Amino acid sequence: MIVPTRVAGLEALDEFLPLAGSAYARDRNHDLGVSRRTVSGLSPYLRHRLVTEREVVGAVLERHTLGAAEKFVQEVFWRTYWKGWLEQNPEVWRRYRRDVDRAVDAGVPAGYDEAVAGRTGIDAMDAWVRELVDTGYLHNHARMWFASIWIFTLGLPWHLGADFFLRHLLDGDAASNTLSWRWVAGLQTAGKTYLATASxxxxxxxGRFSPEGLATTARALDEEPLPPRTPVEAAD
Ligand SMILES: Cc1cc2nc3c(=O)[nH]c(=O)nc-3n(C[C@H](O)[C@H](O)[C@H](O)COP(=O)(O)OP(=O)(O)OC[C@H]3O[C@@H](n4cnc5c(N)ncnc54)[C@H](O)[C@@H]3O)c2cc1C
Known part of the structure; x- marks a missing residue:
């Protein structure tokens, strides 16, 4: 359980420090379920500013060389990169919110209610829905598989999946969430999609899951061209 305090965040950081080097580089893609020993679990603390990226990276580099901790440091910077990207492209957020509101007004598509209730019949998806709703967290790899199955196997709109995540994730973040969903859908890196496979x-x-009947192709979604980037004003 996540205790939402700075003290708990600093304790979680301290506990993770020994694993931030080669162990993270080797094991981070493994989703071991709720035991989650392969990753830091720091995202809710970072998202709510109970600990900062500077503190996390600083503590990691006191313990490990940059070479050993490079993978972890890169992941922390993904968050920073996404924040800056969305700040310069606010139209992406406006369109996402507009499309969620429209879907709510018009009525959600067939299959949506079953998906968010964990009743798709795809064991992995249904288990991830329960884990997300019960704990407010999913491993990064599970988020990628989930988004891919949502879009390409279930044929559901990406923005409704992103909205479902944002309402349940304790680390739910406008930039990391929206842009990661767009990346899976082939919108963020235009034409490049992420296809989840059973293997x-x-x-x-x-071996906890090996879902059958997943999509075998993932055709990128497309969108109206985005307006030019908005320069971000420097803070005082
Ligand atoms: C579809 C999808 C939705 C996502 N939604 C969110 C979200 O709403 N909020 C969020 O913080 N992250 C999101 N992520 C990114 C990533 O899954 C989480 O940051 C990570 O799983 C958090 O667990 P952790 O703290 O144990 O990560 P660790 O692996 O321990 O990484 C350390 C920190 O680096 C940052 N980080 C790691 N991986 C990523 C990444 N791929 N993108 C951006 N930052 C990263 C996080 O702040 C994280 O706490 C999403 C990824 C996908 C594929």
């Missing part, structure tokens, strides 16, 4: 899921869940 990859089985390998990285240590």
């Amino acid at each position: 990859n899921i089985s390998r990285f869940t240590d």
Whole structure:
């Protein structure tokens, strides 16, 4: 359980420090379920500013060389990169919110209610829905598989999946969430999608799941061209 205090965040950081080097680089893609020993679990603390990226990276580099901790440091910077990208492209957020509101007004598509209730019949998806709703967390790899199955196997709109995540994740973040969903859908890196496969899921869940009937192709979604980037004003 996440205790939402700075003290708990600093304790979680301290506990993770020994694993931030080669162990993280080796094991981070493995989703071991709620035991979660392969990753830091720091995202809710970072998201709510109970600990900062500077503190996390500083403590890690006191313990490990940059070479050993490079993978972890890179992941922390993904968050920073996404924040800056969305700040310069606010139209992406406006369109996302507009599309969620429209779907709510018009009525959600067939299959949505079953998906968010954990009743798709795809065991992995249904288990991840329960884990997300019960704990407010999913491993990064599970988030990628989930988004891919949502979009390409279930054929549901990406923005409704992103909205479901944002309402349940304790680390729910406008930039990391929206842009990661867009990346899976082939919108963020135009034309490049992420296709979840049973073999990859089985390998990285240590055989806990091996879902059948997943999409075998993932055609990128497309969108109206985005307006030019908005320069961000420097803070005083
Ligand atoms: C579809 C999808 C939705 C996501 N939604 C969110 C979200 O709402 N909020 C959020 O913070 N992250 C999101 N992520 C990124 C990532 O899954 C989480 O940051 C990570 O799982 C958090 O667990 P952790 O703290 O144990 O990560 P660790 O692996 O221990 O990483 C340390 C820190 O680096 C940052 N980080 C790690 N991986 C990423 C990444 N791929 N993108 C951005 N930052 C990263 C996080 O702040 C994290 O706490 C999403 C990824 C996907 C594929």
